[in-house]
Amino acid sequence: MIRGIYTAASGLGVQQARLDVLANNLANASTSGFKADGVIQKPFPQLLLVEQQNLGPVEIGPRWRYVGATNQGAAVTGVVTNFSPGPLKPTGKNTHLALATANTFLVVQTPGGERYTRDGNLGIDSEGYLVDSRGNRVLGEAGPVQVKSDDFRITDGGEIILPGKGPAGRLRIVQFADLNLLTKTEDNYYTAPAGSAQPAAKPEVRQGYLEGSNVDPAASMVQLVSAVRSYEANQRLLQAQDQLLDLAVNRVGALR
Structure with a gap:
């Protein structure tokens, strides 16, 4: 359940970043020379492996053993700009x-x-x-x-x-x-x-x-609606995980 909360929370963070970028793109749809931005996201285990590789040569002690990877959702790795020319x-x-x-x-x-x-x-x-x-x-x-x-x-x-x-x-x-x-x-x-x-x-x-700006307002609106729905889905998942945790702590664990 704790992992489920982390997964849902990471999804909220990604969708919030998407919403911010899409809203800024739409706000500048009529700004001369403006270039649209996009969000890059990756699954958390992939990010974790990259971070491990950047640590350099680290010896694993006798008490350490490999237990595999777990998916804790997604994360934003950066915001990229589309430099294609506008009309x-x-x-x-x-x-x-x-x-x-x-x-x-x-x-x-x-x-x-x-x-x-x-x-x-x-x-x-x-x-x-x-x-x-x-x-x-x-x-x-x-x-x-x-x-x-x-x-x-x-x-x-x-x-x-x-x-x-x-x-x-x-x-x-x-x-x-x-x-x-x-x-x-x-x-x-x-x-x-x-x-x-x-x-x-x-x-x-x-x-x-x-x-003109290279923002496509119609495509950006579709993406904005998609991001809002994904954000709401992660909200509902987070609430469900919180309710399950409440049951586990206050009911399942109660002594009668």
Whole structure:
């Protein structure tokens, strides 16, 4: 019965993680450049074997013997991001950009350091610098890009052209050899280890477009309903195990 309680509790933890991730995906279904997350889960015995292997060479004493494995439910091993591109939506605004090349990112200067994003919903701050939707300045190859007004053009390669003045710099667009190096943070940003971001070989920028989220709302709703039902099933199992334990302690064990 105790093992049954642990099994049901571990199932509740997994379904809670799924609910949190799915709810966040649905909340960002209309966020430009947002990439959906998914939960990876494994049976507990498999996780236990992995942990044992990481302990290194440990001698088993004469009092130890192998008794097999027991399934104590499941556990979350991580949350992964789906980096597949979202649909490009025309807006006609000069300050809206979309990266048509998969796995490329704009670089933004935030108070916490450089961040990477696919969100091209840009604007212009009071000093004429190109900023993202959170007011952080977008970086070019030579630093923050000053355009003064929204009367500018961006080439497919990311070069910024000002009317009557010519080139004003080029957007800093980067790519990663391994997308697993990226860590999603708040505000639709990503961080990565120093030196892992490399200049994109052939960036493709579409001015006047925004990349939509790659969240599938219909599929996410189906998964959300499934997670809720699984959560409720684990709740009922946990309550049943608790009732059995109560009977075992207070009735079966009672002396009459």
